[in-house]
Amino acid sequence: MFSIQQGARMKFQLKEATAVLERTPAVLRAWLADLPAAWVRSDEGPDTWSPFDIVGHLIHGEETDWIPRLEIILTHGESRPFEPFDRFAQLEKNKDKTLDELLDAFAELRARNLETLKKLDLQSRQLDLTGTHPELGRVSARQLIATWVVHDLGHLAQISRVMARAYSDEVGPWKAFTPILHRRT
C-alpha cells in the first residue's frame, strides 16, 4: 500500500461542515450550467458516471441518504439499521431530464435538508448518538454529517477527473506532467 501524506486534520464542527454543504449547488451550477454537452456527458467508459449522472446521484443522496439516516439515528438509535443506499437508482429515473432540471432539483433539496439540519440545532450530545449502518455497523451522527461533506467533495473531484480525461490525448506530451490523467481511482 501507498502511504497517503496527511496535513493537519480538522475536528468536526457543524458550522464548518455546513459551510461546504451549502456551497455545492452553486459550485455545480457555476461549473456545469450551459457547458457544452460533450463535457456534461463525458464519462470514463462503460458503467462509469458522467457529470450529469453525478448530479443525479447527489440528488438521490439528498432524497434517501443523509437526512433520512440522521433522523433514524435521532429517533431509533442503533435499533433500526439504515436502508441500504441504492447508488444506481437515479440513472433510469433521470434519463429524460435536462441538466438544468437536475441542478435546480439538487439546489432545492439541499437547501431544504440544510434547513432541516438547522432546525434540529444539534448539540454535541446529539452528534454523539449512534445508529446502525447495514454494512459498517455503529456510526455516529457526527460521522454521518462529516461523510456527507466528504461525499460532496469526492464527487466534485470525480467531475474534474472525468472531464480532464476526455482530453487525455489532446494534451500530447504534457500528459507526463498532468497527474490527474494517470492516477488510479
Place this chain on the structure above:
Amino acid sequence: MFSIQQGARMKFQLKEATAVLERTPAVLRAWLADLPAAWVRSDEGPDTWSPFDIVGHLIHGEETDWIPRLEIILTHGESRPFEPFDRFAQLEKNKDKTLDELLDAFAELRARNLETLKKLDLQSRQLDLTGTHPELGRVSARQLIATWVVHDLGHLAQISRVMARAYSDEVGPWKAFTPILHRRT
C-alpha cells in the same frame, strides 16, 4: 502499472475548451469565497498546497504560462523555447493577500487572457503551430490550450481532495467507502 479506464475521448475544439476555462473563476468563487479559514488553509502536510495556495498558483499560470507561451509559439515557433514555469514563485508573493484578493485577481487575469485568445481567432492551421517546451520538446498550440483546461481541472480535483482529507478521521467507519481518502495522488 494500473490501467486507467477510459471513456470516449473528446477531440479538441477551441469553443469547448474555452467554455471550461471561462467557468473556473466562478467555480472557485462559489466554492471558496467566505468559506471558513480552516478549509481554505487546509493542506496535506509539509510542502503541499492549500486551496489558498492553489488559487495563487492558478494566478501565476495566467501571468507567466498559458498566453505567454501561446504567443511564443505564434511569434517564434520552435526557435525560442518557453521560459520554465516556476511552480513555487507565488507562495512568497501571496502570503499577505486575502483569498478574496486572489479570487478577484484570478478572475480578472483569466478574463483578460480569454479576451486575448478570442482576438487571436485561432484557426486550425495556427493551432497546429509548434513551439519548444524546455523539457517536453515539441508541443503544439492546440496541446497547450488543452493542457490549460486539464490543468484547471486537475487543481479543482486537488482542492476537493485536500478539503476531503482534512476530515479523514471524522468520517469514522465510512472511510472504507470514500475513495478520495485513499487514492495515491
